[in-house]
Amino acid sequence: MKKAVVLLSGGIDSTTTMAIARSEGYELYALSIDYGQRHILELEKASQVAKYFNVKRHIVARVDLREIGGSALTSDIDVPKDRTQKNIAHGIPVTYVPARNTIFLAIALSWAEAIDADTIFIGANVLDYSGYPDCRPEYIRAFEDMANLATKKGVEGLTKFKIKTPLINMTKAEIIRKGAQFGIDYSMTHSCYDPRENGAACGRCDSCLLRRKGFSEAGMEDPLKYAL
């Protein structure tokens, strides 16, 4: 059975990506990253999702980016709230974590090479997203090229590493509908950048706003509890 490493944050995108990877016949190795994010709740959700998909293995790699800082998700910078669609669509916000997806994909690549997997799935997406540079197709292709020069198996021609991004050109509504076709119960997922202590989503950060818009456009009810 062919193996894939799937980056799993426990949000809508990575959970839907898990379903797609499984439907393509891969044995699933789920990788979550504890990088000191303020929304650490997402790691509990990731564990639930990994159990739901009965993955072969789920590991949580720790790499503390708080010491590096530079982002509202890892330092004391406030998470922006109540931004309009227009604002969300333009510019790169302070929730951008410097080189985050490069760190995540590098760890995924290491694990993929160690377990003889040639495919890495990541739920990156350029529509209905916050403008992060490391979610764009040109970045993903550049990482893939680099990966095949970086690794023993790539260089020896034993493996051609592929980074699969099945959601990259889908709207949030399309992603949610796709997941629903696979029977995903999105109550096990989590999206908020700045959840309350009781776990309730803030309802006002970019991630909550994009999620709510997605469910609304998909004509479905969001099972998540919001503080507002």
Next chain:
Amino acid sequence: MKKAVVLLSGGIDSTTTMAIARSEGYELYALSIDYGQRHILELEKASQVAKYFNVKRHIVARVDLREIGGSALTSDIDVPKDRTQKNIAHGIPVTYVPARNTIFLAIALSWAEAIDADTIFIGANVLDYSGYPDCRPEYIRAFEDMANLATKKGVEGLTKFKIKTPLINMTKAEIIRKGAQFGIDYSMTHSCYDPRENGAACGRCDSCLLRRKGFSEAGMEDPLKYAL
């Protein structure tokens, strides 16, 4: 003053790279990585080297690669000993850590972007080395291309990230001579993959053999204590 992140393991190569970066006028930000390596002693040496160069800041980022495994440096696989030069020069050995330099450079890139540095130094080297794919110039160039697509500052055109590898085409003897010109006392460095409990270098792993050959060819005495 222009800033640079310098990857610092506390070995000969990264220590010499620090001296070169300083001579080029950079303010130094030293980055060491605790990845669960069996030669954890190198992190103590890295701290000594960072103090010696009076760096602006030294951080030790933790990312545990033991759970990923796949290498003699992070798992129970034995470190090869007493290999001939011919064997060292051919093939990629079990001390290769899957995608290690990609993980290191990704963390360095994150820190560089967070502190407004545009340059990352790494002591990668393709002569007198163990054949690791992620030390070759074509890999370094691919990482650099990727880095400028991955980051907010790269994409916004505010920064063009550069990965500098001043040692890449130097022999170990040339590196040691270069460092001596800068007055480096190599007794503060460490190279062994498999040091004894008392800290003595094994004298027989690839890294010890390449170090000894380098000092011998440079016509200098190695200040390190070896068990054999």
